[in-house]
Amino acid sequence: MSFEQDIKRLRQSKKMTQQELADILHVSRQTVSTWENGKNYPSLEILRSICVLFDVSFEQIMFGEENTMKNKQDMATAIDREVKLKTRYKKLTIILATIFVFFGAWISVLVFGYSKGVATIDRWNPFLTYQVSYTKMPALTKKDSQREWTAWYSDNEMGTSWTKLTLSTGENPGVVEPYVMAYHKGSYVKTSRIVPASEVSTLVRGDLETFEKYQQETSKIGASDDSNFQKDLKKKVHLTDTIRTINNN
Known part of the structure; x- marks a missing residue:
């Protein structure tokens, strides 16, 4: 007999419907139907389950004496193809999982660094x-002046973005009302230099003065909201909407 005849005979010997067999093997009824019509073959795992269910050997159900050589070759080819596909899918899954883990770790490092x-x-x-x-x-x-020092820098004229930077500028060469201009990427400072107040916009100077004044006031008052502000200054390296919050207060 052929495989499709064998599986149908075994099912009928147990007085099972296609649906009952499908439920036991956790497949659809249509899948069982394709087996019995010779349109498809079950996977190796399901073949083993069939052997246990009907108490037949793996070799018997796959290569029964009455099976033709063509059926044997077709089944062997189908199983070999499935094994190769599963191996390929497994490798692809491992590669994708590795890429995902690496990408996730990389993003986590970037977020942590920032x-x-x-x-x-x-x-x-x-x-x-x-x-x-x-x-x-x-x-x-x-x-x-020869050592690194830390201060809050205004990132824009609106006073809505601030970065805490650590750098060394050296001694002031005699600039009146000196400011420090930093060219940076996040907390990485590529270069900096001392500039006079005339090179800094009026808006930025005003933001810096307001920010400095508010720091001094909150450090003395010790109110709950102000204390939280001081904690942010110590813990964070980036602040947003600071001047807007100050003005609203």
Whole structure:
């Protein structure tokens, strides 16, 4: 007999309908029908389940003595194709999973670097762009001017974006009302220089003065909202809508 005849005979010997057999093997009734019509063959896993269900050997149900050579070859070809496809799908799944994990880890590193102000990571972050920011240069001693110092920089004239940058400018060469202009990407500072107030827009200077004044006031008052603002200044390296919030207060 052929496989399609065998599977039908075995099913009928157990007095099962196609639907009952399908339910046991967790396939559709149409799938069982295609087996019995010789249009398709079950997978290796399902073949093993059929052997257990009907108590027949794997070899018998696949290569019964009455099977023709063509049926044997067709079934062997179908099974071989399925094995190759499963192997290919498994490799593809592993590759895609590896890419997904790598991409997820890469994005996590970029987000971590940006939120924590890791300059080395921000330098190679393709989602960040270089921008020019300003801050008022603090009064530094000659010794302090040779070391890195940290300050909040205004990223735009609207006062809605601020970045905490750490850099070293060296000693003020004698500029009156000195400001620091930083060319940076996230927390990575590519270059900076000391500039006079005349080179900084009036809006930016006003934002910096308001920001500095508010920092000083909130550090003294200690009110709940102000305390939260001071905590943000210590923990974060990026602030948004700061001047708008200050003005509303």
